[in-house]
Amino acid sequence: MSGQARIWDGGAAHLTTAEAEQSAPPAPRVLVVDRDNLHRMIICRAADKAGYIPAGAANLAEATKLVQSAAFDCITLDLSLGRGAASDFLSRLNAIACKSKILVVGDRDTAECRETLRIARSLGLDVEDPVAKPIDVGMLRYTLEQLRIQGALQRSGLAPAGT
Numbered sequence: 001m002s003g004q005a006r007i008w009d010g011g012a013a014h015l016t017t018a019e020a021e022q023s024a025p026p027a028p029r030v031l032v033v034d035r036d037n038l039h040r041m042i043i044c045r046a047a048d049k050a051g052y053i054p055a056g057a058a059n060l061a062e063a064t065k066l067v068q069s070a071a072f073d074c075i076t077l078d079l080s081l082g083r084g085a086a087s088d089f090l091s092r093l094n095a096i097a098c099k100s101k102i103l104v105v106g107d108r109d110t111a112e113c114r115e116t117l118r119i120a121r122s123l124g125l126d127v128e129d130p131v132a133k134p135i136d137v138g139m140l141r142y143t144l145e146q147l148r149i150q151g152a153l154q155r156s157g158l159a160p161a162g163t
Contacts, residue, residue: 033101075103
């Protein structure tokens with residue numbers, strides 16, 4: 001085929017389901033840490049629609065067990081768990097060299113939110129701008145989709161790390 005453009009012939013359409021599953025990258029995972037069951041369900045639902053496999057944790061003990069047993073591409077951390085609890089959890093993430101994107105959920109104008117972001121950044125964690133409450137589900141889904149796409153580009157080598 002020298003000098004000619006190759007035209008896609010749809011060969012992938014002939015793959016069996018098992019072959020397609022083996023060749024497809026695993027779906028990204030998100031950990032939703034929120035003590036409020038309804039908020040946790042809403043965020044998990046938005047994450048699912050954004051292409052993630054969500055897991056929920058009602059408290060930091062559950063969240064710690066989950067991050068020690070599985071890798072997550074993104075972690076949402078609700079500030080209603082308390083300042084001390086949030087900073088302790090961030091320290092645990094740092095101790096295990098967590099590479100997950102972190103979305104802090106809470107009122108971005110509070111000292112608690114600013115302090116949590118400062119701690120996360122000082123630990124070298126990959127923290128994003130906070131997600132305000134009450135949550136705009138459409139905006140949360142969009143943010144998660146963008147993080148998922150960004151992560152896929154980084155893993156494929158098409159985007160520089162930290163973008």
